[in-house]
Amino acid sequence: AQSVTQLDSQVPVFEEAPVELRCNYSSSVSVYLFWYVQYPNQGLQLLLKYLSGSTLVESINGFEAEFNKSQTSFHLRKPSVHISDTAEYFCAVSDRGGSYIPTFGRGTSLIVHP
Amino acid sequence: DAGITQSPRHKVTETGTPVTLRCHQTENHRYMYWYRQDPGHGLRLIHYSYGVKDTDKGEVSDGYSVSRSKTEDFLLTLESATSSQTSVYFCAISDKASWNRGYTFGSGTRLTVV
Numbered sequence: 001a002q003s004v005t006q007l008d009s010q011v012p013v014f015e016e017a018p019v020e021l022r023c024n025y026s027s028s029v030s031v032y033l034f035w036y037v038q039y040p041n042q043g044l045q046l047l048l049k050y051l052s053g054s055t056l057v058e059s060i061n062g063f064e065a066e067f068n069k070s071q072t073s074f075h076l077r078k079p080s081v082h083i084s085d086t087a088e089y090f091c092a093v094s095d096r097g098g099s100y101i102p103t104f105g106r107g108t109s110l111i112v113h114p
Numbered sequence: 115d116a117g118i119t120q121s122p123r124h125k126v127t128e129t130g131t132p133v134t135l136r137c138h139q140t141e142n143h144r145y146m147y148w149y150r151q152d153p154g155h156g157l158r159l160i161h162y163s164y165g166v167k168d169t170d171k172g173e174v175s176d177g178y179s180v181s182r183s184k185t186e187d188f189l190l191t192l193e194s195a196t197s198s199q200t201s202v203y204f205c206a207i208s209d210k211a212s213w214n215r216g217y218t219f220g221s222g223t224r225l226t227v228v
Contacts (some may be wrong), residue, residue, distance in 0.1 A: 006156075008152070008197050017181060023202035036172055036216070036218055041221075041222075041224055042221060042222075043204055043206075043219030043221050044157075044204070044206075044217070044219045045219070046215065046217070049215075049216060070199075073121075090157065100208075100210075101147070101159065101162065104149075104156045104157040106154060106155060106156035107156045
């Protein structure tokens with residue numbers, strides 16, 4: 001079984017500042033990792049994913065995440081945030097070769113202030 | 115979200131009454147899931163389906179039942195609603211051929227049990 005820990009329930013930041021949302025996971029097998037974003041009153045949308053290959057993955061809107069196997073982490077970063085990035089962010093992990101059903105973290109609310 | 119709709123979007127019901135939520139997809143995906151989202155808990159899996167008439171329990175299945183009589187519809191039933199089932203319910207779909215693109219989520223149903 002796998003688990004996901006998102007250490008920060010809320011991250012306030014000013015516009016154009018950098019941000020990091022932390023995600024740590026535990027699993028006895030190799031994993032796939034995902035970040036989802038949820039804007040107010042909407043469902044979740046896939047932001048980016050790590051399946052294999054390069055440990056640094058990027059999204060189309062400037063976010064990136066790095067898979068660190070030794071630290072079992074998959075932190076999400078953005079060098080300069082916008083007001084429109086205000087949302088809830090969920091990290092998720094699923095086992096390779098298992099049911100593929102992901103386990104979600106509790107979410108981090110990113111609040112971008114002008 | 116394109117290809118997946120949930121109904122109703124909002125519902126208020128009384129304790130002890132049965133409630134059925136509907137998830138409808140037009141993507142012909144094999145896998146369908148019901149999650150509940152609560153503050154501080156993130157998303158928790160209630161039930162999922164891996165084909166018509168094939169369903170299984172998730173981590174918080176007590177008090178819920180599901181049915182899937184055709185590929186496109188996945189129903190979640192609260193046999194006798196309780197206040198602890200006040201939550202936002204999300205349906206998601208995926209397919210083995212495209213699972214690595216993550217889930218597609220519906221827009222959610224906000225259920226209030228009074």
